[in-house]
Amino acid sequence: MTVFSRRGGRKALQLGSTPCRLNGVPFPKRSAEGMQRNLVSSSNVLSIGYDEASQTLEVEFQSSGIYQYYNVPQHIYEQLMAAPSKGQFLNAYITKGYPYSRVG
Structure with missing residues (x-):
C-alpha cells in the first residue's frame, strides 16, 4: 500500500510505521488509551488529541514520543x-x- 507523507512524497506503508495520509487526506490516529488524535502541520508535532471529559491533551511529537498533559482547559x-x-x-x-x- 502506498500513502502520501506529510511532505507530499510517496512511501510504502509498513507495519508499525506512522502513516500520515491516505489518498492525500489526513486521517485520525488512536492512542493506546483510545484517544483520537488528528494529524497537524508542524515540523515538531505529528498529531494532537483532546478528551474534553478528562481535560487531557495528547501530543505525538516527531522524535520524542507521545505525551499526555492533564487539566488542560478546552479553550487552551x-x-x-x-x-x-x-x-x-x-x-x-x-x-x-x-x-x-x-x-x-
Missing part, C-alpha cells in the same frame, strides 16, 4: 489547534504549565 486546546506554530504554542503555554506523563 482550541487555541493550540488555531496557532500558526503548534510547537511554539506548546512550549510557551503547555509543556511547562501542566502536569504530564509520557505514554508512548
